[in-house]
Amino acid sequence: MSFKVRDDRDDSGNKESFLLRSVEFVQSSLPTLYFNIDESQGTISDMNSDGSHQTECFGDMTMQVPAGYYDEYSGKTQAADSSSTYSLDYIRGRGNSTWDADKKPYKVKFDKKQNLLSMGTSKNWVLLANRFDNSLLRNKLTYWLGGQLGMAYTPKCQFVDVVMNGTYYGSYYLSTQVRVDKNSVNIDDLTDKTSSSATTEPTITGGYLLSMGSADDEKTKDPTSTKRDFTTKKGNRFLIESPDFEGYTNDAQYNYIKDYFQKTEDAIYGKDFKESSGASYKDYMDVDSAVDYYWLQEISYNGDAFGSNSTYLYKARNGKLCWGPLWDFDFVAWGDLEYGKNMNTTEFSQNQNVWYGRLFEDKTFSKKVVDRWPVIKAKLEELTRDGGQLDKYVAQVGISEKYDMEKWGTYAMDIDGDTTVKGNRPYSEEVTQLKTWINKRVAWIDANYKTLQLKEYKVKFVNGKKPVKTITAYSQRVITGFPKNPAKKGYEFKGWYYNNGGSMIKLTKDTVATSSLTAHAKWKKIRSGKADSSKIKAIYFLNKKSFAGVAGVVSDNPYTAVPFSADTSGMKWKSSVPAVATVNSDGNVEALKKGKTVISVTIGKVSASYTLNVVDIDSTVVAPYIELTRKSMKVKAGSYGKINIKTDALYPVYTGLKFVSSDNSIASVSPAGVVRGKKKGKAVVLVIDSTNTQVYKCKVTVR
Template sequence: MQLKTNSFLHLAILAILSLFLIMMFSNSSKNQISPEKCEEIGLSVMHIDTMAGKKINSKINYVTAMYEAEEFSGSCKIRGHGNTTWQTRELYKRPYLLKLNKSAPLFGMKQSKKWILMANTADKTSLRNEYAYFLARNVWNRMKWTPDARFAAVFINGKFNGLYQVTEKVEHEKLSLPEGSFLATVNSRLNKEWNFHTQRGTKISIRMEQKSEAEYKKMEQIIQNAEDVIFSPDFKSTEKGWQSVIDEDSFVDWYLINEFTKNHDAKFQASCYFYYDSQAKKIFMGPLWDMDISCGNINYDGCQDPEGFWVNKDQWYKRLFEDEYFAEKVAERWNETKQKLISSFDWLENESKNVKPFVMLNDSVWHNLGRRQWPHAPGWKNRKTYESEVYYMTDFLKKRAQWMSNEYSGN
């Protein structure tokens, strides 16, 4: 017993020492990278300086700060953002929510107060979110709005914190919807202001703040009514079925992006946004969000396999595919956009060359490439370079495109 206790203690000490050395080396590397070095390789720079150098170590409590991004500067607040990145031991670089005191059009994007600093820690290519947004604008483009994003080097209290994607935050206002509309998301964590389970167990968070209980209840009932229709005996009816409560085009395009990339969260687990348009009186899917665990970047649930369906196996989409009409519309949309999709692989490979210097600068601090890191995509031990990570991603997508083309060719 004493031997086992000593062995456990020895391993624990080694683990703590290893973590300490990693953090010490990381901090040393941060001090060696200057804003000028970032600008030399064409990377935009953002400075965030917290009051009295206070650390940002909470996802709930904001820290007061000042920011500077190109010609814009001012006061702001910042806190942690996200879930997995803050909970997983192997992911050290964290994402943040930045709230400016005054709206600004950062890095050429539309004016806004709230911005997400996406760390892309789990994605060694830093391309998966950007590629999904590209598909939403250029291939499957029938969703109302897609977040804009720009790569930037973020310096916190004078130290280089790494490469981030400064990204528009998904908010109701960005959708420019008529009065009475609202934004919601499938959210297995149920950790927002208003959360509920539908009668079939779908976990929903309504993403509208400062509403009365009566207003939330009304929104909840609209979603429940839509689900009831989707699962009703008449769900195939044009007048009484799913077509009367959901928007066909956005549901088809959102599905194709998430199925093609085999996005793990998209099986109605997390970050599946949708909104109700009070004028159309229908639910629309979108916008896209949180695509880092896609394109083969995972090692479980079969999402590492370029073959096999994923998103249509559960909840609303499983039911929709029981209607031959919906399945045919998905196949038609795939076949009419297939050539645009194939062209996207050239864009992806070119963009990887543009982004590589940024990623390598980030890797000089965080050392992600070639290291064990959640979500442990298959073959990670053999991929020591950025090019090998990009190849793994593009190879997965090309095989996936071929498999889906074979599946839809008979429809």
């Protein structure tokens, strides 16, 4: 049908005629949120261009729910069309890397608490754009799994369409927000009037909500942020999300939760998994939450797990430390960046992160993990079977997905930085790819999950006939705890060697235990000159200059010893000005006050150093972009090269950088950007900047 539309806006009084040859009417099966923004108080354009999320818009929101809509959380079907209007306190931008996409996510706050789509009553809500997930399903399926497994405070979300001042914005999730709130993380709120000034127990024992973010990053996003973080002895950093100490300070509460985390860590790494007082880590941490949280991160192969402010923990008053809630599984999870035939669905990727590496050495913990798998497997099969929960969500999102893709197109980038692989793929292929990935991942885990219950082995070190040390090693783990290298006059120590099928093999820091063994000291007689005191030939840092803010922040400047197989035990670390920053025996640095210091490491005759500048926390900035100093390199097989990075930012900190080789059989790369040639051929080293969602390439030719 055709409509004739007359334009009366011509100032000259002339009227122009237009012919619309077709008009498409769509009846959505989802709720639609219509935002009516009063732009005299702040424009939508200003809000969408404010990366600090300080610009707020005001007005109201009308939610229209069509007849026949099935509400997942109430289990009821809408009998007739309904419409409700709610006054906004504000709407503003939200998100980190997701905010850099063209389709923006938002934080919505109403002037009164509202129960929207049976998700509970709250003022605070979020609109998740899912821009990096062409299926629009990954977060939804994760939260369904969390709910099915009984994981406390798992977010709830519903598919909705969003229209703002007459413009269609796309298909979103209307979601609860992870925060201390009766409708989210329902624990005591230490920011309320009666609790914020408390300095004694039991009040200060909870509630706390923490993430694995950093105060520096929060300051970068919001210069007014008063959130505080702390770093444990093992170098794990935690950000206190609530209480946020806005408008006040309370060192008693800060020190309580900091000390509680340290006691938990001390117990995990202590003898018999107990800290000095005799308390077990099970007295401090809820084990069941740790098990389920591990499994969801492991199954999904989540690249953001245990290293960002999407990793949450909480502690209720008089309660134990718990892992969760789940959050942010739309990008680098569930195979989102893996297209083509070679899906990365094998290996366990999360079982050595944060405290889990040590926890799996406890037989009771690893047994709980193994025993939990059949339950989780059944839920995953329910998710992906024909007509299962995933298909129900596909049917529910329906035509909303089609028009979202018409407006925004498919997001196009895979893990190799290829921007064409995913371009304009049919939605059915996105769903098939997701299902296939999950089914392959389930099949691999099902065949290997019992290996998570580690076997114990004894490794004996012997020098001649003299026993030196006996340590416990674990299956699938590299052997650690080597004794100090012995000395013998007139001889050079060559290393520790063990018998493997008649061949003497050298133990290195990369040797994985497969059985109990005896390692013997091997010596070489010195004919002239002096023996090397170390097998290390060189040490490289990611950067020669590093920056950190004054907040007890650990400086992130990884190092690599060359050759990669060298024994790094016996390294000695030093800070030239300990009052500015300290460094522990693992090379972890803690910034204390403004100033400059040199962090150095020495082993034998080999040494390396970098300059650390500690500045006001307000001055540091997560590097908005980086450059590689070389786009290609040539190395000989068995030799090494270095990829350096740079940025124009004045006080940059580098977070979320990962070095990956496209072919480890040709060339491997370390976290410090050191490349080792292995055999003749060509490979590409990818520098993945997950914070800014960028990938940089360096072509490597091995001669």
